[in-house]
Amino acid sequence: MRIILLGAPGSGKGTVAEALRSLYGYPKISTGDLLREAVREGTPLGRVAASQMGKGGLVDDATVLALLRERLARADCAAGYVLDGFPRNASQADSLDALGLAGPEIVFDLEVGGDVVIERLANRRSCPRCEAIYHLVTKPPKVAGVCDVCGAELVQRKDDTPEVIRERLKTHKAKTEPLAARYEAKGELHRIDAARPAEDVIGQVLRVLETVLGRPAGAGE
Numbered sequence: 001m002r003i004i005l006l007g008a009p010g011s012g013k014g015t016v017a018e019a020l021r022s023l024y025g026y027p028k029i030s031t032g033d034l035l036r037e038a039v040r041e042g043t044p045l046g047r048v049a050a051s052q053m054g055k056g057g058l059v060d061d062a063t064v065l066a067l068l069r070e071r072l073a074r075a076d077c078a079a080g081y082v083l084d085g086f087p088r089n090a091s092q093a094d095s096l097d098a099l100g101l102a103g104p105e106i107v108f109d110l111e112v113g114g115d116v117v118i119e120r121l122a123n124r125r126s127c128p129r130c131e132a133i134y135h136l137v138t139k140p141p142k143v144a145g146v147c148d149v150c151g152a153e154l155v156q157r158k159d160d161t162p163e164v165i166r167e168r169l170k171t172h173k174a175k176t177e178p179l180a181a182r183y184e185a186k187g188e189l190h191r192i193d194a195a196r197p198a199e200d201v202i203g204q205v206l207r208v209l210e211t212v213l214g215r216p217a218g219a220g221e
């Protein structure tokens with residue numbers, strides 16, 4: 001099974017992917033996390049990504065695909081996985097189709113307005129080591145500034161500034177939003193009201209999974 005999370009920056013893709021991972025063990029494959037990790041480690045792909053990230057546009061398809069292929073080849077993805085932030089354009093969607101898949105593909109479009117996005121990203125803090133996600137108001141860490149999971153110092157992402165957020169939203173509208181129609185035509189798209197509180201958003205996703213799979217999400221895997 002492959003679950004694809006579409007949605008604007010700050011719509012909650014990472015939050016939903018993390019919930020599916022911790023509830024059911026589906027690996028969370030975030031191309032943003034893979035890119036940031038490659039940049040931190042200074043790998044050849046990371047050096048290419050570093051020159052393109054942080055301005056609000058997309059990293060080139062070849063770089064992203066190389067990182068994604070490597071990650072999907074690991075054993076934990078054999079039974080299925082959750083894609084957070086991929087595909088981001090038509091050519092990436094074509095590449096994903098070409099990778100093939102055993103089992104269903106289920107696509108969620110996390111719908112949320114621009115005002116909500118700006119508030120969420122301004123209050124987001126992330127762990128640079130394990131990529132855990134916090135919100136200063138709705139999901140604060142137990143100890144201010146410290147990751148609950150691994151103890152690292154939390155940071156504000158460099159691309160969470162008002163100018164870069166505006167660019168990211170423009171990129172999303174132009175390149176990623178049109179993918180919803182593609183998956184709708186395949187009968188795979190499920191629209192989620194992502195402006196609701198996180199527990200409610202996750203509940204909507206779980207209800208769809210249960211309906212599509214004909215059993216509680218995660219059972220029998």
Ligand code: AP5
Pocket residue numbers: 007008009010011012013014015016030031032033035052053054056057058059060061064084085086087088092120121123124125133134135136138139159168194195196197198199201
């Ligand atoms: P990426 O890391 O994927 O960023 P993004 O798509 O802009 O999405 P975000 O991570 O900002 O938000 P999210 O939807 O995951 O929300 P989150 O759960 O954190 O990509 C970064 C960059 O990498 C791109 O700009 C691009 O350059 C490059 N890139 C990545 N993938 C690429 C690709 N495939 N191709 C080319 N380039 C690529 O939530 C946000 C905040 O809100 C958090 O604080 C959270 O706690 C809070 N929150 C979440 N849900 C709720 C809720 N329901 N109610 C209240 N608060 C909530």
